[in-house]
Amino acid sequence: MDSRQIQLVISDIDGTILNDHHLVDDQLKDTLLALHKKAIPFILASARSPKGMVPITEELNITDNPIVCYNGALVLKKQKSGHYTSLFSHELDREEVRLIVDVINSQFPEVAINLYSGSEWYVAKNDKWTKMEAVITNEQPIERNLQLLLLDFKLPxxxxxxxxxxxEINQLLEYFKHLNLKNSSFYLSKNNYMEITHREVSKDKALIELSKYYDVPLENTMAIGDNFNDIPMLSLAGLGIVMDNAPEEVKKSTKIKTTDNNNYGVSNALRKFIIDI
Incomplete structure (x- = not known):
């Protein structure tokens, strides 16, 4: 497509706008200011929680734009009051969550269960795994009995x-494959991290929802990412751009590549295909 027609940009965070030291591309703030002058929204999409994303939007001065949390399970928009409200929410089936929690407690007790509801992070106990995750995300979990927590039907x-x-995580993944949970989707985000969201949740579906929200045709959207869960989004967007640090299989999902996350990949892509044309 003609890159001059781009009207909406959606970007991954980790490995994309963040370098290997988990710092924001230091050219990006100025680049986004130029993008803002063209009235083109720049939206972050991540497996992160809202609390893990809002500080980045504040650093980049893009708090007026929606944020796609949990890979699209929750899309939030900041209001004039300063509070965030939900644009789209796709919640896990409660009965399936209860079954998953029961299976882990009875058969895989060493696996840490992290439950995310809105902006809150709940754990049964603050073990070594949750402490490691807290260091990575700079968040702190709330300790609760998860079975009792799930009795609250108002809690998404x-x-x-x-x-x-x-x-153990790979054994658990194989176990879940045989449970025939119709509404849940399982994938590994790291060798020892399994993420579970509703089957309808993905970054490409979030892109569809946001393109409708902004009334922008999909062919006029740009997507930037670096990992396997970005592939559907990169393939769907009118202009899909992959980071040079992406695995080879991810690079095959689109013909257009930018520099890596340590060398201003996102800034370079925005300047090349939108700002400097």
Missing amino acids: VHKLLLIGESE
Whole structure:
């Protein structure tokens, strides 16, 4: 497509706008200011929670734009009051969540269960796995009895994150494949991280929802990413751009590549295909 027609940009965070030291591309703030002058929204999409994303939007001065949390399970928009409200929410089936929690407690007790509801992060206990995750995300979990927590029918469950030894997580993944949970989707985000969201949740579906929200045709959207869960989004967007640090299989999902996350990949892509044309 003609890159001059781009009207909406959606970007991954980790490995994309963040370098290997988990710092924001230091050219990006100025680049986004130029993008803002063209009235083109720049939207972040991540497996992160809202609390893990809002500080980045504040650093980049893009708090007026929606944020796609939990890979699309929850899309939030900041209001004039300063509070965030939900644009789209896709919650896990409560009965399936209960079954998953029961299976882990009875058969895989060493696996840490992290339950995300809105902006809150709940754990049964603050073990070594949750402490490691807290260091990575700079968040702190709330300790609760998860079975009792799930009795609150008003509490939405947007994501489960299961952390353990790699071998045990892979065994658990195989176990879940045979449970025939019709409404849940399982994938590994790391060798020892299993993420569970509603089957309808994905970044490409979030892109569809946002393109309708902004009344922008999909062919006029740009997507930037670096990992396997970005592939559908990169393939769907009118202009899909992959980071040079992406795995080779991810690079095959689109013909257009930018520099890596340590060398201003996102800034370079925005300047080349939108700002400097």
